[in-house]
Amino acid sequence: MAKEVPSTEAVRAQYEAYPYPARDPRDEAKRLIAGSPSHILEVNHFIFGGRRDFGKPFRALVAGGGTGDAAIMLAQQLADAGGPGEVVYVDVSEASRRIAEARAQARKLSNIRFLGVSIPELPASPLARERFDYIDCCGVLHHLDDPAQGLRALAGLIADDGGMGLMLYGELGRTGVYPLQAAVRLLAGADDLPARVHLVRRVLKQLPETNWLKRNPFLGDHLNGGDAGLVDLFLHARDRAYRVPEIAAMITAAGLAITGFVEPARYDPGAYVNDPEIAKRIHALPWLERAAVAEALAGNMRKHVFYVVKPANAERAVASPGPNAVPHLRELDAESFVKSVAPRRAVAATIDGIPFRFPLPPLSAAIVGRIDGKRTLEGIRKDLAEVNPALAWPEFEKQFEPLYRALHGLGKLYLSIAG
Ligand SMILES: C[S@@+](CC[C@H](N)C(=O)[O-])C[C@H]1O[C@@H](n2cnc3c(N)ncnc32)[C@H](O)[C@@H]1O
Structure with a gap:
C-alpha cells in the first residue's frame, strides 16, 4: 500500500510545483511590490510607537518568505534607509526560494540571508539563538499543521521590544x-x-x-x-481561515498582544454605520470586539493583516498624533489630494465593496500640502500660524484629528515620532 504523504510534505510539494504568488525576477527593474504587513512605515507605526530609526541596526525574519514579496520590500526599504539592516528569509520550498533569490539579485540586494527551514522546527534550529526586531509571517501560519505552535515558535524569536506582522485568511471573505x-x-x-x-x-x-x-x-x-x-x-494541501475572535485568542495564548489591523477603518464599523443607536453601542465596545463586529457586519474580509507585540509594550507600541509626530503619506498623491479631494471637504473610498466617506476639516489641503515625511505636526502648525496666528496647538489638533481618522483609517497616513 502506498505510504500516506505527510501533510507538511504535501504543502512543500505544492509550493515546489506552483510557487505562489507567481513572480518574474525581471519585473524588479520596473517596480517594487509594496504591501502589508511589513511596509516599514506600518512596522514603525504599529510596533515601535513611531520611534524606530531604520538607519540603525535592524534584524527582520521573514517566515515563509515564498517568492519574496515581503523579504524584497523590507530589504529594499532597509537598504534605502542606509543602515546595516538585515533580513533572514526562511521557507520550505526551494523553488520559491530560488525566485526570491533571483529577485534580490536583480535588485543587487545583499542584505538577505536565505535559509530552508520549516517554521515548527525553528526552536530546534540554529536560528533559535537569534533574536529579531521584526518578524513577518504573511499568509503562512494557516498552512501549518498546528498554527498555534508555529506562532509560539516565532514568538520565541522576537526581541524584547520587537514585534510581528501577520496575515491570516479571513473566514467570511473566503465564502x-x-x-x-x-x-x-x-x-x-x-x-x-x-x-x-x-x-x-x-x-x-x-x-x-x-x-x-x-x-x-x-x-x-x-x-x-x-x-x-x-x-x-x-487545491491547497492544507489551509484554514479565521475570524477576529479566534485570532485574538491565538495571539493571547502565544503571549502576544494585537496592536492594530490594516486598514484600521475596516475594523471600525463606526466608520460606516449611520444609525446613531447602533453607532453608540459600537463605540462602547472594547476595540477588539468592535473589530469582531466589523468583520461580521462587512462579511468581506478575506484576509486579516495585523501587528502584534509583547503585552508589556502594547501601550506604547502604536504611534499617536502629537506635536512631535511626523506624518508620512503612503501611496497617496498629495498634489491631487490637495487640488481635488480636500476642496470637496470629504474623502471617499470603496474597499472591497464597502463605501467609506470621511468628512475633512477646512485645513486639510494646507496640512497635507506640507507633509514631507520630515516636518513634525508642530512644524506644520507653526508654518500655518504664520498666516493664521490664532492657530494654537488645540485648534490645530481639532483640524488634524478628522484628517488623521480619514487618511490613517484608509491606510494612507502613518506616523513616526521625532527626537
Ligand atoms: C502564500 S506563500 C507566502 C507568501 C510570502 N509570505 C510573501 O511575502 O510573498 C506561503 C509560503 O509558506 C511556505 N510554507 C508553508 N509551510 C511552511 C513551513 N512549515 N515553514 C516555512 N515555510 C512554509 C510555503 O512554501 C510558501 O512559500
Whole structure:
C-alpha cells in the first residue's frame, strides 16, 4: 500500500510545483511590490510607537518568505534607509526560494540571508539563538499543521521590544472557497496537480449563479493569479481561515498582544454605520470586539493583516498624533489630494465593496500640502500660524484629528515620532 504523504510534505510539494504568488525576477527593474504587513512605515507605526530609526541596526525574519514579496520590500526599504539592516528569509520550498533569490539579485540586494527551514522546527534550529526586531509571517501560519505552535515558535524569536506582522485568511471573505475545495477533491480522483488545475478551470465555468464563490467578488488576487493562484485557492494541501475572535485568542495564548489591523477603518464599523443607536453601542465596545463586529457586519474580509507585540509594550507600541509626530503619506498623491479631494471637504473610498466617506476639516489641503515625511505636526502648525496666528496647538489638533481618522483609517497616513 502506498505510504500516506505527510501533510507538511504535501504543502512543500505544492509550493515546489506552483510557487505562489507567481513572480518574474525581471519585473524588479520596473517596480517594487509594496504591501502589508511589513511596509516599514506600518512596522514603525504599529510596533515601535513611531520611534524606530531604520538607519540603525535592524534584524527582520521573514517566515515563509515564498517568492519574496515581503523579504524584497523590507530589504529594499532597509537598504534605502542606509543602515546595516538585515533580513533572514526562511521557507520550505526551494523553488520559491530560488525566485526570491533571483529577485534580490536583480535588485543587487545583499542584505538577505536565505535559509530552508520549516517554521515548527525553528526552536530546534540554529536560528533559535537569534533574536529579531521584526518578524513577518504573511499568509503562512494557516498552512501549518498546528498554527498555534508555529506562532509560539516565532514568538520565541522576537526581541524584547520587537514585534510581528501577520496575515491570516479571513473566514467570511473566503465564502465559497472551502465548499469548492471539497467538491474538487471529490471530483479529482487520483489526478495529479496539473490535471487538477485543468479540472478547476472547467468546474469554475460550470458554477450556477447560486454558488457562493460566484457571488463573492472579492477573491480576485487569487483568481487572477494564473495556475499558481488557482492551486493556492482551490487545491491547497492544507489551509484554514479565521475570524477576529479566534485570532485574538491565538495571539493571547502565544503571549502576544494585537496592536492594530490594516486598514484600521475596516475594523471600525463606526466608520460606516449611520444609525446613531447602533453607532453608540459600537463605540462602547472594547476595540477588539468592535473589530469582531466589523468583520461580521462587512462579511468581506478575506484576509486579516495585523501587528502584534509583547503585552508589556502594547501601550506604547502604536504611534499617536502629537506635536512631535511626523506624518508620512503612503501611496497617496498629495498634489491631487490637495487640488481635488480636500476642496470637496470629504474623502471617499470603496474597499472591497464597502463605501467609506470621511468628512475633512477646512485645513486639510494646507496640512497635507506640507507633509514631507520630515516636518513634525508642530512644524506644520507653526508654518500655518504664520498666516493664521490664532492657530494654537488645540485648534490645530481639532483640524488634524478628522484628517488623521480619514487618511490613517484608509491606510494612507502613518506616523513616526521625532527626537
Ligand atoms: C502564500 S506563500 C507566502 C507568501 C510570502 N509570505 C510573501 O511575502 O510573498 C506561503 C509560503 O509558506 C511556505 N510554507 C508553508 N509551510 C511552511 C513551513 N512549515 N515553514 C516555512 N515555510 C512554509 C510555503 O512554501 C510558501 O512559500
